Amino acid sequence: MENIKVGNLIKFYTVVLINKGPKHGYELIKELEHLFGKEISTSHVYPFLKVLQKNKLVEVKKTGSRDKKSYFITEKGKEFTNDLLTKFNDIIGAFVESKVHKCANCECEIYKNGFEKIVNGKKLIFCCEHCAKH
Numbered sequence: 001m002e003n004i005k006v007g008n009l010i011k012f013y014t015v016v017l018i019n020k021g022p023k024h025g026y027e028l029i030k031e032l033e034h035l036f037g038k039e040i041s042t043s044h045v046y047p048f049l050k051v052l053q054k055n056k057l058v059e060v061k062k063t064g065s066r067d068k069k070s071y072f073i074t075e076k077g078k079e080f081t082n083d084l085l086t087k088f089n090d091i092i093g094a095f096v097e098s099k100v101h102k103c104a105n106c107e108c109e110i111y112k113n114g115f116e117k118i119v120n121g122k123k124l125i126f127c128c129e130h131c132a133k134h
């Protein structure tokens with residue numbers, strides 16, 4: 001399972017969506033299409049589902065009267081998803097951090113709409129009007 005590459009967002013969401021609850025293949029593709037706002041070919045999803053299945057990250061069970069196949073997440077699959085989300089979180093975190101400014105007065109973190117003011121020829125960023133006055 002160490003060699004599973006989740007190198008694109010379709011794969012990423014495939015894992016995340018199954019982690020949220022059992023899905024039919026068809027359901028999964030519909031949800032992916034909804035998320036991405038475009039048609040998604042089964043060839044982008046089914047081979048990856050096979051890989052997940054082979055590595056016991058998902059299980060296939062027949063459900064309902066019409067014998068439709070559903071994909072279920074396994075315990076191993078849950079761990080894998082958690083790992084994946086943690087990594088993803090770290091990437092997002094690093095990105096957000098690079099965008100965060102510190103208020104030049106109180107040092108609180110500013111994500112957006114900071115107050116810019118030129119002080120002694122230097123452009124400083126403040127969290128609010130009051131800090132800018134200091």
Ligand SMILES: [Zn+2]
Pocket residue numbers: 103104105106107108126127128131
């Ligand atoms: Zn401040």
